[in-house]
Amino acid sequence: MKKNIAIIMGGYSSEYEISLKSGQVVYESLDKEKYNMYRIHIFKNKWVYVNDLDEEFSIDKNDFSIRIADTKINFDCVFNAIHGSPGEDGFMQGYFELLSIPHTSCNMYQAALTFNKRDCLSALKPYGIKSAESYFVNLGDSINEEIIVAKVGLPCFVKANRAGSSFGITKVYNKEEIQNALDVAFKEDEEVIIESFLDGVEVSVGVITYKGEIKVLPITEIVSENDFFDYKAKYLGQSQEITPARIDENQAEMVSSLAKKVYEVLRLKGFSRSEYIFKDGEPHLIEVNTVPGLTEASILPQQAAEAGISMSDLFENAIEEALK
Incomplete structure (x- = not known):
């Protein structure tokens, strides 16, 4: 009997358009002979199932079900393709865990921790995992540019703490630019992390649970045509993503x-998918993504292809692992 799979996409953040593309690729890649698939759009003003005719059917949030005509449909598993909130920060994970519905992403606490750049780096530091020098700012804090520059140096990066796809990030070259960069970051989040500039080769490493084992995928080297790996570099082709990476x-x-x-x-x-920059020959962690992009052009599927794993196999494995 075919399993009912809900593919959730959209979300509440600036990444919703990318998420819709990821979710659509998952929908098109999975075997319709194996699964009954339902595209579920999650937005602040509506949670709906969207069929192939673009008709919408409301989700019953009490048990995450839908009703089509006189038939109630429950889901055996949720494929999470929401980048950003509420799919990558723990909210959807907690909701599905309360309902005992298997899902393809990590658990609630892990999602919340990895989505919070400041907390994630702090949690990993005792394990000897190196990262950039950092300074934390919250909305409403008094700003002393001299202290910030003394701590992280120039140039530096001002980042929204809980955002993805390079939304809310500015590379700053002098202290007079810091306040404007903070204003940009605060549009995405009330918490900001300011980090020192690491000058070196940037790489991205995908890690998945594949057929019951933890598998590290081939490494991707990121070469941006822009000042850093920003939104345009990630999604508008203004970068080279070289897999396998040109490192020794x-x-x-x-x-x-x-x-x-x-x-x-x-x-x-x-x-x-975690990002690193080599400084003085050693990799320094930048961030960890637990719901990475899943389109044909996204880094993780490129890495899987290099490892001989097709898109359909990649996505099907995620569902089968969740169903275990």
Whole structure:
């Protein structure tokens, strides 16, 4: 008997358009002979199932079900393709865990922790995982640019603490630019992290649970045409994403081991993609993504393809792992 799979997409953040694309790719890639698939759009003003005729059917949030004509449909598993809130920050995970519905992403606490850049880096620091020098600012704090520059140096990055796809990030070259950069970041989140600039090769490492085992995917080197790997570089083709990365064997082994350690220490499951910059020959962690982009052009599917894993296999495995 075919399983009913809800593919959730959209979300409440600036990443909703990217999420809709990811969810659609999942929908098109999965085998319709194996699964009954339902595209579920999650927005602040509505949760709806959207069929192939673009007709909408409301979700009953009491048990995450839908009713079509006189038939009530419950779901055996949820494929999470929501980047940002509420799919990547723990809210949807907690909701599904309360309803005992299996889902493809990590658990609630892990999602909340990894989505909070400040907390995630702090949690990993005792394990010897290096990162950039950082300074934290909350909305309403008094700002002393001299203290910030003394701590992180220039240039530096001002980032929204809980946002993805490079929304709310500015590279700052002088202290006079800090306040404007904070204003940009505060449009995305009330918490900000200011980090020192790490000058080195940037790589992205996908780690997944595949056929019951933790698997590190081939490494991707990121070469941005812009000042850093910003939104345009990520989604508008203004970067090179080279898989496998042009790093030596020792560096590859080092960053692969580190990415696996991060996955294990944080007790992740499902997909993860972590970003690193090599400084003085050692990888420094930038961030961890637990609902990475899933389109054909996204990094994780590129890495899976290099490892001989097709899109359909990648997504089907995520569902089967969740159903375990």
